[in-house]
Amino acid sequence: MGRGKGATARAFGELSPAAKLLVLNQFGICLGFYMVLPFLATYLRDDLGFAAALVGLVLGIRTLSQQGLYVVSGTIADRLGARPMIIAGCGLRVVAFGLFATTTSLPGILTATVLTGVAGAIFTPAVVLYLTHESPGRRAEAFSVYNVVANAGTLLGPVLGAVLLSVDFRLISAIACAVFACLTVAQLLVLPKHVVEAPTGSVLHSWREVLGNRRFLLFTLAGSSYFALFNQLYLALPLEAQRVTGRPEAVGAIFIVSTVVGIAFGVRIVAWCRARWPAGKSMAIGLALIGAGFVPLAISAPLIETAGEGLSPAGSLLPAGPALLGTVVFSVGIAVANPFMLELIPIVGNEKLVATYYGYFYLVSALVAAGISAGVGGLLGLEGAAARWTPFAVLAAIGVIGGAVIITLQRRRHLEPVATGVPS
Structure with a gap:
């Protein structure tokens, strides 16, 4: 285990400063996300009294709002650059988890759920784009570090969430909101801008190329x-x-x-x-x-x-x-x-x-x-x-x-x- 940590630390040290920030950013994203999402279904059913079918619908909407928008958000990232999309995605997560912390109504919960999915759709392709450009010749190594740190956040998030759940689900959501707020500010202040070489041709031309x-x-x-x-x-x-x-x-x-x-x-x-x-x-x-x-x-x-x-x-x-x-x-x-x-x-x-x-x-x-x-x-x-x-x-x-x-x-x-x- 120690040798694995040493290898990860060395590989992390070889990343560019911007790539290091994105890797740490992914730790925060996974920490904040998995503090909340594993407990959302139980919260909606047991605390808010939503029917099981409605809980399934809410979770399904979250998945659809994320996966269904990857093509659109990826296309925008290629044309506007990765940085604004990453910042926008984290900013939306601030709003989403803020809503989970402050509202218990069905419209508010649905809005928070959709925004959580849309935020993931916005920043995920952009992060891949940014890391790809930041790691020429060592892309697999960069993504392996990215995955390791993401796994660490994924492991720690539910543990921290389970501890705080004894107090209140809305407290977990508020802390996750604060985590994403800090990430958004850090990216605004530190994440370098990339010069965007926009693709030639229209969006439809790009999509036809892919197909x-x-x-x-x-x-x-x-x-x-x-x-x-x-x-x-x-x-x-x-x-x-x-x-x-x-x-x-x-x-x-x-x-x-x-x-x-x-x-x-x-x-x-x-x-x-x-x-x-x-x-x-x-x-x-x-x-x-x-x-x-x-x-x-x-x-x-x-x-x-x-x-x-x-x-x-x-x-x-x-x-x-x-x-x-x-x-x-x-x-x-x-x-x-x-x-x-x-x-x-x-x-x-x-x-x-x-x-x-x-x-x-x-x-x-x-x-x-x-x-x-x-x-x-x-x-x-x-x-x-x-x-x-x-x-x-x-x-x-x-x-x-x-x-x-x-x-x-x-x-x-x-x-x-x-x-x-x-x-x-």
């Missing part, structure tokens, strides 16, 4: 397997851990293991891969590892009965062993695949339209991930021990297929920069 870029579209379809599998951290992995143990602590252990692996080994893993393989092969291996994380569950699920109904006694965490082992492998794959995936997007896309390409990539991936998660959810609902292996086998296959497509693109040299023209 006509065949290698990017194929890369996006393969890369969407990453998001489909990553979402299982919130679906298949915790549900299986809960099923075999009957204990919510097993679900918490899944998230803790995943986050700790990312923090401890993320930077070192990327450096190790960089020294041995090109970015495409590293991403492909990462996708295959994410899929491999579901193999222990595919083997164990038919053999371990539901807690309280058979072999697995309620109250024991031991049956969660395969899920925890799978989570370790899964998290190593995430740490490998994500930074190289972000490095490759402008290569298969266009360096002048980084945020636009990122927006399309994320939108398509989110839609694919939603469809696959719905299908996996249906498979998880199948009754009988003989059927329990199927969702995990499907997920393992998705990782292998995604990795195979990426390695094929690598071998055909479609993951290398083109000298001139629009990549195809």
Whole structure:
């Protein structure tokens, strides 16, 4: 763990001052966000008395307001620059969490929820754009540091939120509002301005370029397997851990293991891969590892009965062993695949339209991930021990297929920069 921290500190020290600020900014974003969002559903249902269906609608609106705007916000970032979008996004989070702290009405809650999603849509592509330009030749390394620090905020946020929840949810929201206010002021004062080389042609011309870029579209379809599998951290992995143990602590252990692996080994893993393989092969291996994380569950699920109904006694965490082992492998794959995936997007896309390409990539991936998660959810609902292996086998296959497509693109040299023209 200490060596992992040392590697992260060294990699952080090699970043530019602006990139360091963005990395620290992401820690604050994740800290403030995850202080509030994990407890929002319970607050709306138990404290405000919202119906479960209404709570689901509110959370769904938040996701839609973020994912549905990535293309638009990415296009704007490419044309106006990343800095104003980052500042605007953090400023909107100030308003959003301020509303959570001061209102309990349905219109106020809905407004806060939408603003939270819109803010994420505004600053996320812009941060990717800024880090891409700040880290030439070392983009995967920059994104690995970014992910490690984000994981630290993600881990600490719910812990701090849980402590403050004993006082009042609105206190948590007020503190998160203050965190985002400090981040906004820091960016206004310190984050350097970038000279924006605006894309030539209209917005529609830029969008047509993206849709006509065949290698990017194929890369996006393969890369969407990453998001489909990553979402299982919130679906298949915790549900299986809960099923075999009957204990919510097993679900918490899944998230803790995943986050700790990312923090401890993320930077070192990327450096190790960089020294041995090109970015495409590293991403492909990462996708295959994410899929491999579901193999222990595919083997164990038919053999371990539901807690309280058979072999697995309620109250024991031991049956969660395969899920925890799978989570370790899964998290190593995430740490490998994500930074190289972000490095490759402008290569298969266009360096002048980084945020636009990122927006399309994320939108398509989110839609694919939603469809696959719905299908996996249906498979998880199948009754009988003989059927329990199927969702995990499907997920393992998705990782292998995604990795195979990426390695094929690598071998055909479609993951290398083109000298001139629009990549195809």
